[in-house]
Structure formats: structure tokens, C-alpha cells
Amino acid sequence: MKLNYRPILIKTFELVLLVLSFLIIFGPMTSLFLWSVAQKWYWPHPLPQEITFAYWKQALGIEKSLAIGAVSIVPAFLLSVGIAIVTVIISMALAIPAGYALAKYRIPFGTLVMFLFLMPNAFPQQPIFVNVLQMFTRMGLAGTVPGVILVHILLGLVFGVWITSATFRSIPPSMEEAARSVGATAPKAFFRITLPLAAPGLLASSVFVFITSLDEFTGTFFVGLPFVQTLPLTLYSSSGYNMQFASVIALILLVPSILFMFLIQRVLKAEYVGGMG
Amino acid sequence: MSELRMENLVARYGKVTALDRLNLTIKDGELVTLLGPSGCGKTTTLRSVSGFLKPDEGEIYIGNRNITDIPPEKRGIGLVFQNYALWPHMTVFQNLAFGLELRKVPMEEIKKRVRTVLSVVKLEGYEDRYPRQLSGGQQQRVALARAIILEPDILLLDEPLSNLDALLREQMRFEIAQIHKRLGITTLYVTHDQTEAMVISDRIVIMKDGKVMQDGKPEEIYLRPKNRFVAGFMGTTTFLEGKVQSIQGDTCILQTSEGWELKGIPCGGITPGSKASAAVRPEAVEILYSPVASSKGKGENSFEAEVDSSYFTGEVIDYHFRLGGSFIRVRGDTKRILKPGEKVTVRIDSDRLPIVPAEPL
Numbered sequence: 001m002k003l004n005y006r007p008i009l010i011k012t013f014e015l016v017l018l019v020l021s022f023l024i025i026f027g028p029m030t031s032l033f034l035w036s037v038a039q040k041w042y043w044p045h046p047l048p049q050e051i052t053f054a055y056w057k058q059a060l061g062i063e064k065s066l067a068i069g070a071v072s073i074v075p076a077f078l079l080s081v082g083i084a085i086v087t088v089i090i091s092m093a094l095a096i097p098a099g100y101a102l103a104k105y106r107i108p109f110g111t112l113v114m115f116l117f118l119m120p121n122a123f124p125q126q127p128i129f130v131n132v133l134q135m136f137t138r139m140g141l142a143g144t145v146p147g148v149i150l151v152h153i154l155l156g157l158v159f160g161v162w163i164t165s166a167t168f169r170s171i172p173p174s175m176e177e178a179a180r181s182v183g184a185t186a187p188k189a190f191f192r193i194t195l196p197l198a199a200p201g202l203l204a205s206s207v208f209v210f211i212t213s214l215d216e217f218t219g220t221f222f223v224g225l226p227f228v229q230t231l232p233l234t235l236y237s238s239s240g241y242n243m244q245f246a247s248v249i250a251l252i253l254l255v256p257s258i259l260f261m262f263l264i265q266r267v268l269k270a271e272y273v274g275g276m277g
Numbered sequence: 278m279s280e281l282r283m284e285n286l287v288a289r290y291g292k293v294t295a296l297d298r299l300n301l302t303i304k305d306g307e308l309v310t311l312l313g314p315s316g317c318g319k320t321t322t323l324r325s326v327s328g329f330l331k332p333d334e335g336e337i338y339i340g341n342r343n344i345t346d347i348p349p350e351k352r353g354i355g356l357v358f359q360n361y362a363l364w365p366h367m368t369v370f371q372n373l374a375f376g377l378e379l380r381k382v383p384m385e386e387i388k389k390r391v392r393t394v395l396s397v398v399k400l401e402g403y404e405d406r407y408p409r410q411l412s413g414g415q416q417q418r419v420a421l422a423r424a425i426i427l428e429p430d431i432l433l434l435d436e437p438l439s440n441l442d443a444l445l446r447e448q449m450r451f452e453i454a455q456i457h458k459r460l461g462i463t464t465l466y467v468t469h470d471q472t473e474a475m476v477i478s479d480r481i482v483i484m485k486d487g488k489v490m491q492d493g494k495p496e497e498i499y500l501r502p503k504n505r506f507v508a509g510f511m512g513t514t515t516f517l518e519g520k521v522q523s524i525q526g527d528t529c530i531l532q533t534s535e536g537w538e539l540k541g542i543p544c545g546g547i548t549p550g551s552k553a554s555a556a557v558r559p560e561a562v563e564i565l566y567s568p569v570a571s572s573k574g575k576g577e578n579s580f581e582a583e584v585d586s587s588y589f590t591g592e593v594i595d596y597h598f599r600l601g602g603s604f605i606r607v608r609g610d611t612k613r614i615l616k617p618g619e620k621v622t623v624r625i626d627s628d629r630l631p632i633v634p635a636e637p638l
Contacts, residue, residue, distance in 0.1 A: 178362040
């Protein structure tokens with residue numbers, strides 16, 4: 001019986017790809033995790049020679065240490081989360097009506113409007129934020145939390161508007177029209193029919209804005225320092241000389257992102273994302 | 278009184294006039310179908326009546342109520358969409374109950390009416406299913422149920438069967454006709470399928486470029502078309518051109534460009550001497566499978582023809598015959614299949630040959 005090599009080859013190739021993607025995703029995480037518990041780890045040992053959870057304890061404020069950069073990151077964490085939540089609320093309050101209008105009505109220069117939202121993310125960040133810093137200084141917003149929130153909203157709106165408009169565009173107008181034909185006013189049709197149907201896409205949009213805000217560095221660096229200390233800024237300041245500490249912070253930042261990605265993938269149906277772009 | 282009346286409706290999309298002074302009345306309890314090619318204005322008419330399109334000019338009345346400026350939700354009109362538009366996040370029950378809940382109808386009453394309407398569309402027991410669990414035909418029936426549960430004055434259906442496969446479409450046609458007979462709601466129906474229109478309609482309105490081409494009962498539209506467009510749109514029609522030689526009451530003689538004499542029914546106000554077209558349809562053409570003799574001796578409307586091509590379509594053989602310089606479509610029995618090149622005699626039934634004005638070129 002002749003052995004058919006082709007399927008075997010394909011399966012092997014698929015397996016290799018799977019392993020590679022696994023490594024690509026989890027490799028860096030593993031490395032970070034090892035660093036976060038390493039007391040002593042010199043090359044060429046493949047694994048840390050001594051393990052300690054001291055860095056974790058310091059970061060979480062359970063222990064105190066005199067080592068440089070070993071501060072409790074809990075305040076920074078809470079600030080980051082707080083800023084992210086406010087950013088999401090305001091961004092979505094803007095993005096939902098904007099996305100709905102862009103999807104439903106033929107706004108003159110509609111594509112241009114959408115493009116404008118993309119601008120802040122499309123240009124080199126430092127020049128933009130140096131200018132923003134100058135403006136905010138004059139307005140008294142430099143180094144303040146509201147100033148940072150404004151920057152985060154600006155950067156988050158692109159996800160906000162693009163995803164919400166794609167979501168609303170994927171809902172056939174006949175859904176709302178059917179509701180109106182049975183007696184629902186336009187607002188009622190929106191809240192009872194359109195919004196529930198759009199919910200998964202809107203949730204995904206919120207999550208994107210949240211993550212963007214949580215991980216935001218450049219804008220926060222220019223506008224927020226020295227008073228506003230978010231988690232990414234703490235990561236920056238400790239990464240130079242305290243690798244273990246930095247790894248702890250990096251992991252803490254990474255985990256919500258990955259969790260949310262899984263959440264989105266569960267909740268989001270292909271139809272909503274398919275309408276994007 | 279639930280009479281639907283449209284007066285002088287005009288609708289424009291930029292430079293295109295979608296509705297050109299449309300005047301149409303649908304009597305209480307009638308089912309009228311708007312039939313026509315894409316872009317003829319039938320959907321625009323429907324959307325104007327349902328309230329989702331504001332006509333540039335004109336008025337719409339239901340009975341004595343002028344609804345032209347009333348928003349869709351207050352018009353009391355049931356709407357059935359081509360893509361069903363069932364709300365996927367709600368069960369069949371919730372889809373049907375939604376309109377009643379908005380009117381604050383008590384739950385007991387709602388449950389009763391849902392059960393009743395589901396039995397009308399033959400979907401008893403389906404209350405707790407979700408739309409995604411239903412087939413296309415079932416979804417369409419729920420969509421119909423949702424429209425009629427509110428006992429609307431007017432029912433609008435926008436190509437409701439277009440998304441279904443041919444077999445299902447044929448079945449659903451009869452069901453819709455029966456439901457209409459049973460409930461008697463004044464209905465405006467839109468489709469591009471003429472057989473569907475003829476099966477269910479009390480009256481058919483043929484539209485083209487925003488204008489009414491003809492308005493009448495299915496038999497009238499088919500057998501007595503008033504103009505060339507309607508004659509060509511209904512059935513499988515090929516035209517034989519000529520000039521009207523004479524008209525005597527219900528009979529007309531057309532002299533074709535080949536010099537033959539065709540006897541048919543005068544339609545659309547043709548006058549002697551004017552240019553006209555004879556609308557030849559396959560069912561009116563009889564094939565005489567005997568050897569060819571002199572074409573004029575076999576009786577009126579008998580001609581010699583040559584088989585150009587033949588196609589087996591199951592029920593009949595679809596032929597293209599060459600008649601002098603023209604072609605006509607003919608259908609023949611499958612018992613004897615003619616081959617290309619064979620010569621036969623055809624006789625066109627003069628009672629089923631409308632002669633309509635030839636359109637100005």
C-alpha cells in the first residue's frame with residue numbers, strides 16, 4: 001500500500017506552526033515570569049539559580065525595601081485603572097453616537113471624519129505630545145490627571161469610533177425599521193433593538209479603549225510627569241536597573257490585555273469585526 | 278374603511294425621478310401587487326407608504342386620514358421585509374409580542390394573540406425558538422405573523438419570497454393568498470416575479486420608470502396588455518411587427534413586414550394604419566407536425582416555420598422557430614422532439630394574440 005506523504009507533511013507543518021505561535025505568545029511571558037522571581041540568574045544558566053518572591057511582595061506593597069526602584073506599585077496601578085475607566089466612559093459616550101451617525105447617515109466627508117480620528121495614532125507620537133505639553137501648560141492641564149485623561153481619550157477614540165461605526169453598520173437598517181413598523185419610536189427602536197444587537201461590538205470597543213489607556217506611555221510621559229505616575233511610567237523608570245521589578249510590572253500590565261483578548265474573542269462574533277475597514 | 282390612496286406622488290433621487298406623479302388607490306380588502314423591473318419605483322412606492330421615505334410631492338391617505346407627514350410608527354401599517362428582519366436576540370414569542378408590549382396590552386391577551394397568529398401561519402408551538410433555529414420559510418412566516426398580529430389597516434410586503442428557493446416560493450405563494458383571503462387586510466405587495474403576482478393578486482399594477490404602465494386584474498394584464506411594455510413583460514413574448522390593416526370590433530388584422538396577415542385582438546387603442554406589434558406567446562402557438570404545404574391554405578394565422586433550436590425543459594420542449602425574418606418562442610410536447618432545420622406549420626390562436634401599439638423608436 002503506497003503511503004500518501006502529502007497529508008502527513010501538511011499536518012507536520014501545521015504542528016510546527018502551532019508550536020511556534022505558542023512560543024511566540026508565551027515565550028516572552030515565560031521569560032518575564034522567570035525574571036520576576038529571580039534572585040540570581042547569570043548566563044549561561046537556562047533557569048534562575050535562586051528564586052525569590054521578594055520582588056512581587058515589594059511591588060504589591062507587602063514588603064518594603066531600600067533597593068532603588070522597589071516601590072509599591074499599587075497606587076500607580078489604581079491610578080492607571082482609574083484613568084482607564086474614566087477614559088472608557090467618556091470615549092464611549094462620544095464614540096457611540098458618532099459611530100451610529102457615521103453608520104446610519106451619509107455624513108458629508110464621512111470617510112474624512114473617520115480618518116481624522118486616526119490622525120493622533122498615525123503620526124510620530126513625541127512631536128505631537130511635546131506640542132500638547134506646551135498647550136496644556138498654558139491651559140494649566142500639564143501634570144494633571146484630567147490632562148492625561150484627555151490625551152487617553154484622544155488616542156482611544158480611533159478604536160472607539162471605528163469599531164462602533166463598523167458594529168452599527170453591520171446591523172441591517174431593516175431591524176430598526178421593523179421595530180418602527182410595530183409602533184416603536186426611533187429612540188425606542190434604538191434602545192430596545194439596535195443597542196442590544198450592537199452590544200458585543202460596543203463591548204469590544206470599550207475593551208480596546210481600556211487597554212489602550214492602561215498601556216499608554218508616550219502621551220502620559222510628556223503630559224503627566226512628574227505628578228501623574230501611571231503603571232507604564234513606573235515600568236519605564238524601573239526597567240533600567242531593576243530587571244526583576246520591571247518584569248513584575250510588565251506581567252501585571254500584560255495579564256489584563258491577554259484576558260480581555262480572550263474575552264473579546266468569546267463574545268465577539270465574526271460579523272461585527274468583518275465590517276471594519 | 279382601510280382604503281389606501283396615493284395622490285400625485287413624486288420622489289426624486291438627485292436627477293433620477295423614481296416616482297413620476299403616481300396615482301394609485303387600493304380598495305378596502307384588496308391585494309394589489311406592484312410589478313416591474315428593477316428601478317421601476319415599486320420599492321420607492323412601498324417605502325413612501327410605510328413612512329421611511331418622504332416623497333417630494335404628493336399625499337398619502339389611509340381612509341380619510343392623511344398620513345403623509347405622520348412618522349412610520351404611528352401609521353398603523355404592517356411591514357414584511359425581504360430579509361425577514363426578525364430580531365435575533367429575541368425568541369419568536371418576543372418578536373411577536375414586542376409591538377403589543379409597546380401598546381401596553383396585558384400579558385394574558387398577548388399570549389392569546391401570539392397563539393392565534395402562529396396558528397394562522399401554521400407555526401404552532403414555535404414560541405420559544407430563536408430565529409436562527411428556523412428555516413427561511415419559517416422565518417418569513419414569523420415575519421408575516423409579526424406584521425398581522427397588530428391587526429394593521431394596511432399590510433405592506435416587500436418581495437417577501439425573493440430570498441426563498443424556487444420550490445418554497447411556489448408553496449408560500451398559495452399560503453399568502455390563503456391568509457389574505459382569510460384575514461382580508463388591505464395589502465400592497467411588491468415583487469418582480471410575475472407568476473407570483475398573478476397567483477395572489479386581486480389587481481396588478483405594472484410600473485416602469487416611476488409610472489403606471491397598466492393597472493388591472495391579472496387576466497386583463499396578461500391577455501389584454503395596453504402597451505408594448507406590458508405585453509413584453511408578461512409571459513414569454515416575442516413580437517411580430519407590422520401595420521394595422523383593419524379593425525372590426527374585437528378583431529384586428531395586422532399586416533406584418535413580410536406581407537403576412539395576422540389576426541388578433543386589438544389592444545391599447547390602436548387605429549387602422551398605425552404601426553403595431555403582435556405579442557406572440559408560446560402557449561398560443563400550435564405546432565402542426567404535418568409536412569409543410571402552402572402556408573396560407575391551412576386556415577388563419579397559419580405559417581410555415583423552421584426549427585432553429587430546441588431545449589428540453591422537463592415539462593415541455595422550448596423551441597426557437599424562424600418565421601420568415603423573425604423568431605418566435607414556441608413550446609412543444611415532449612412526445613415528439615423536433616430537430617433544428619425541420620420545417621413545420623404553426624398556427625397562432627387569434628384569441629390569444631394581443632396586438633399593441635408599436636413603441637415610437
